[in-house]
Amino acid sequence: MTEESRHKLLKGNQFVDNQQEAEEEIVLNISLRPSKLSEFIGQKDVVENLKVCLTAAKQRKEPLEHILLSGPPGLGKTSLAHIIAHEMHTKITATSGPAIERAGDLIGILTNLQKGDILFIDEIHRLSKVVEEFLYPAMENFQIDFVIDKGPYAKTIKFNLKPLTLVGATTRTGLLSAPLRARFGIFYHLDFYSVEDLSQIIKHSAKTLGMDIDEEAAREIARRARGTPRVANRLLRRIRDYAQVLKINKINLEVAAKTLDELGIDKAGFDEIDRKVLKLMLESFNGGPVGIESLAASLNEEVDTIADTIEPYLLKAGYIKRTSRGRVATKLAFEHFGIKYEKQEELF
Numbered sequence: 001m002t003e004e005s006r007h008k009l010l011k012g013n014q015f016v017d018n019q020q021e022a023e024e025e026i027v028l029n030i031s032l033r034p035s036k037l038s039e040f041i042g043q044k045d046v047v048e049n050l051k052v053c054l055t056a057a058k059q060r061k062e063p064l065e066h067i068l069l070s071g072p073p074g075l076g077k078t079s080l081a082h083i084i085a086h087e088m089h090t091k092i093t094a095t096s097g098p099a100i101e102r103a104g105d106l107i108g109i110l111t112n113l114q115k116g117d118i119l120f121i122d123e124i125h126r127l128s129k130v131v132e133e134f135l136y137p138a139m140e141n142f143q144i145d146f147v148i149d150k151g152p153y154a155k156t157i158k159f160n161l162k163p164l165t166l167v168g169a170t171t172r173t174g175l176l177s178a179p180l181r182a183r184f185g186i187f188y189h190l191d192f193y194s195v196e197d198l199s200q201i202i203k204h205s206a207k208t209l210g211m212d213i214d215e216e217a218a219r220e221i222a223r224r225a226r227g228t229p230r231v232a233n234r235l236l237r238r239i240r241d242y243a244q245v246l247k248i249n250k251i252n253l254e255v256a257a258k259t260l261d262e263l264g265i266d267k268a269g270f271d272e273i274d275r276k277v278l279k280l281m282l283e284s285f286n287g288g289p290v291g292i293e294s295l296a297a298s299l300n301e302e303v304d305t306i307a308d309t310i311e312p313y314l315l316k317a318g319y320i321k322r323t324s325r326g327r328v329a330t331k332l333a334f335e336h337f338g339i340k341y342e343k344q345e346e347l348f
């Protein structure tokens with residue numbers, strides 16, 4: 001065999017190996033995100049309103065107005081941003097508030113966008129004030145102002161941008177400054193999903209992953225998924241691992257319930273940290289009221305972790321409530337842990 005033919009063979013084998021690796025990577029990283037608005041399950045009011053805005057913008061052949069998406073993590077804000085880009089047939093550039101450290105970083109991103117492109121900024125409330133100031137003229141007039149030189153020679157240069165759509169996502173709407181919030185034309189708040197919607201999402205995800213799951217198993221996972229599609233899909237993947245190892249062909253209620261129990265997810269969808277928070281409130285503070293700082297210090301957790309990740313679902317599900325004096329555990333929380341509930345006075 002000549003050196004040239006050996007080189008071709010090796011190169012061919014390398015190509016085959018690379019192709020196989022790429023195919024395996026695609027299989028391993030199957031995305032469960034919907035790619036079109038018609039595939040998005042749940043958030044009916046948001047989807048219907050967004051459909052009208054998209055249709056109107058396409059008919060006028062104009063970029064969509066700036067959109068602010070808010071709500072707890074894992075409800076589909078990022079998915080909606082990518083769906084908007086897909087429906088508008090434009091490119092999306094995704095970044096996050098903490099990633100844009102300097103105004104120069106933002107200028108570089110904005111000047112590379114074409115007409116109608118989507119700029120998606122996740123956790124937009126974490127933008128620095130300096131970067132935020134640069135966004136104002138970009139959102140309002142599609143211009144950026146930057147200063148060159150210093151002292152008496154300083155002058156402002158205006159740079160025209162192509163019309164773009166900014167899609168911002170935030171879990172903390174209250175932390176957005178009023179000037180930034182006012183520059184968004186469209187506001188959507190995503191709320192926790194119903195068991196029915198989550199059940200549909202789980203069945204669709206199971207089909208994508210090549211799993212066979214029955215209706216009761218899908219509903220059991222949905223009941224324990226904290227009203228969040230991201231959690232539902234994460235639990236589904238863990239159940240798939242369990243079924244694969246035990247060579248179970250079809251996921252039924254028994255398999256789903258047993259796996260979730262072993263993962264430490266109880267009937268209410270609480271994991272270990274949820275139970276720690278509630279037990280602390282019930283046992284150490286007699287159900288409350290207790291401040292969130294006291295909870296965080298007792299659990300050795302960050303305040304933001306409790307406020308952003310744990311508390312929203314507990315509030316929505318009715319296990320705790322906020323009062324002027326702190327967080328208070330409700331009757332549901334006492335009953336969940338089998339503790340006798342003594343009616344507390346209303347706290348104002």
